[in-house]
Amino acid sequence: MAESTIWWVVAGIAVALELITGTFYLLMLAIGVAAAAIAAHLGADTTTQLVTAAIVGSCTVGGCYLIRSRRPSDAPAESNRDVNLDIGETVQVDGWNADGTATVKYRGAKWTVIGTGDTHGAGPHRVRSVSGSRLVVEKI
Template sequence: MAVSTMWWIVAGAMVALELFTGTFYLLMLSIGLAAGGLVALAGASNAAQFIAAAVVGGGAVIICYFVRRRRPGDPSPRADRSVNLDVGETVQVPGWDADGTAQIRYRGAQWTAIHQPGVSPRPGPHRVVELVGNRLLVEAL
């Protein structure tokens, strides 16, 4: 069996392992293994094959890490409309207490509302942004 075939088999096994675990970085490592297979197919030495696999695979992992790190994360499930149907609903805040909370009537029950940090609270219509414990985090409309 040719050396390049071994590289491709290991790369395929790495892709299959990624499908079971869901670790995206294993795909990046399999790209490095594919690069090692291409270098082996070109007839380079074993050292060149391993160097190519390490540089390409490691570089892909590092690039993927920094790209994913810069991207803003997904919203928390407490602020996701598909998880929490209260997010996006409009509520009426009659007035705010001195501690930054308000008692509001919503869905037939008494709720405690809190305002977003750094925003001066004012009465009136507000939109539910997130559920924080059993409190509604609201923003003014």
């Protein structure tokens, strides 16, 4: 069996394992193995093929890691508008309790709200996050 065929089989196995496990970095290593297969097609010796696989695989994994690490992280689910559509909505607070909570009617139900900072005045408030069954609000 030709060396290039062996490299292509290994690349196929790496892709199959990536599909089973969902590990994106295995796909990057499969690119390195495919580069070694191309080097074998071009007539490179075994050492050059191994070095090609190592360098290309390492560079793709490193590049992928750098791109992912520089991307800003998502907001936590309790304060992420993409996860919870209550974030940013307005509620009317009529008065605050002594413990720093209030009860408001929102979406047809009674909710307990918690204020942030100096928000303990009556009036409209914006929902900043949802903590369990409580709305965390700030004064508008």
